[in-house]
Amino acid sequence: MSTSEYRVSLDIFGGPMDLLLYLVRRNEMDILDLPLAKITAQFLEFLEVLRFLDVEQASEFVSTASALVEIKSRTVLPRQEEEAAAEQPLEEEPHNDLVHKLLEFKRLREASQALEAQAALWQERYPRLSDERPRQGRDLADDLIKEVELWDLVSALARVLRRRTVEHEASVRYDDTPISVYVERVAERVRREGRVPFSGLFDSATKRGVVVGLFLAILELLRHHAFRAEQPIDYGEIWILPPISDGESGSNSTATNSAADAADQPVP
Numbered sequence: 001m002s003t004s005e006y007r008v009s010l011d012i013f014g015g016p017m018d019l020l021l022y023l024v025r026r027n028e029m030d031i032l033d034l035p036l037a038k039i040t041a042q043f044l045e046f047l048e049v050l051r052f053l054d055v056e057q058a059s060e061f062v063s064t065a066s067a068l069v070e071i072k073s074r075t076v077l078p079r080q081e082e083e084a085a086a087e088q089p090l091e092e093e094p095h096n097d098l099v100h101k102l103l104e105f106k107r108l109r110e111a112s113q114a115l116e117a118q119a120a121l122w123q124e125r126y127p128r129l130s131d132e133r134p135r136q137g138r139d140l141a142d143d144l145i146k147e148v149e150l151w152d153l154v155s156a157l158a159r160v161l162r163r164r165t166v167e168h169e170a171s172v173r174y175d176d177t178p179i180s181v182y183v184e185r186v187a188e189r190v191r192r193e194g195r196v197p198f199s200g201l202f203d204s205a206t207k208r209g210v211v212v213g214l215f216l217a218i219l220e221l222l223r224h225h226a227f228r229a230e231q232p233i234d235y236g237e238i239w240i241l242p243p244i245s246d247g248e249s250g251s252n253s254t255a256t257n258s259a260a261d262a263a264d265q266p267v268p
Contacts (some may be wrong), residue, residue, distance in 0.1 A: 012150065012219070013050070013055065013150065013151075013154075014150075015060060015061075016043075016060055016061045016063075016064035016065075017064075017101065017102060017105040018105075018109075018151075019043065019046055019061070019151060020039070020043065020064070020102055021102065021105060021106055021109070022149065022151040023039055023042050023043065023046075024039070024102070026151075026235070027039075027042075031099055031102055031103055031106070032099060034095070034098070034099055034102075036068065036071055036072040036075055036095065037072060039068065040065075040068040040069060040072050043064070043065055043068055044065055044069075045158055046061075046151070046154060046155070046158065047061050047062065047065050048158070049154050049157055049158045049161065050154075052161065052208070052211075052212075053212055053215065054212070067098070068098075071095050071098060074095075075095065148229040148230065148231050148238055150219075152229075152231060152235075152238060153198070153215075153218065153219070153229070153238065155235070156198045156199065156237075156238045157211075157215055159199065160198075160199050160202045160211075161211075163199075164202075164205075164206070177209070177210075177213060179213055179216050179217060179220070182213040182214055182216070182217035183217040183220050183221060183225075185217070186201060186214065186217045186218060186221060186240075187221055187225065187227070187242075189201070190221075190227060190240050190241065190242050191242045194241070194242065195239050195240075195241055196239065196240050197237050197238070197239055197240075198218070198229075198237065198238040198239070198240060199237065201214055201218065201240070202214060218240060221240070222240075225243065226243035226244070226245070227240060227241065227242060227243060228240070228241040228242075228243070228244070229241070
């Protein structure tokens with residue numbers, strides 16, 4: 001598999017407004033009093049990780065980052081007297097336009113989440129209708145994964161990248177390891193150890209293709225294989241755990257036979 005095939009779908013990340021809203025919540029900010037310097041710096045840090053992952057259509061994030069930098073620069077540059085006298089109306093200020101868009105996005109997302117919660121409650125009351133529900137999975141960006149959001153995982157990956165040097169393979173080099181192999185390796189180690197730190201899964205990863213492959217494997221396990229993620233301390237280490245059913249059955253070794261057979265080597 002070539003490194004270009006590791007490209008991540010933008011839909012998973014929910015777009016730049018989803019990231020901005022996450023940063024607002026993480027920093028306990030007031031949207032109406034958005035600190036541009038802080039929010040811009042953090043947004044750019046996340047953008048670097050998205051570039052590293054080679055997210056499809058990342059231009060949306062780049063465009064928003066450019067807008068943030070421009071708005072920030074306008075707030076720090078001194079205005080000429082004539083510009084101050086003819087100051088734009090409040091609703092026309094770029095900063096306020098961003099705030100309005102973010103508030104509207106927040107309202108729409110909260111409404112969507114409320115509808116999804118109501119739909120889930122309805123299904124609990126009328127289980128016979130379960131077969132009629134759409135089978136399409138929900139976007140990870142709209143969900144908590146055992147109290148850990150997608151952007152928490154991206155933030156954790158950023159910390160991993162800051163602590164190590166990762167070789168960026170040239171475009172002519174290829175990585176033949178399928179994502180399914182990384183999924184099997186990560187699943188085998190998590191089931192074997194019972195609780196693995198997110199950063200520990202990247203201990204020996206020095207190549208971009210391996211780092212991206214491991215990250216996508218973790219997302220796959222959390223989204224579709226009932227693995228769990230927990231973050232006991234805010235912005236601290238994230239722990240990856242096996243499905244609850246594994247612990248209840250007490251047959252972890254049996255459950256991991258197929259994964260172990262397909263992955264002879266431990267997770268890097």
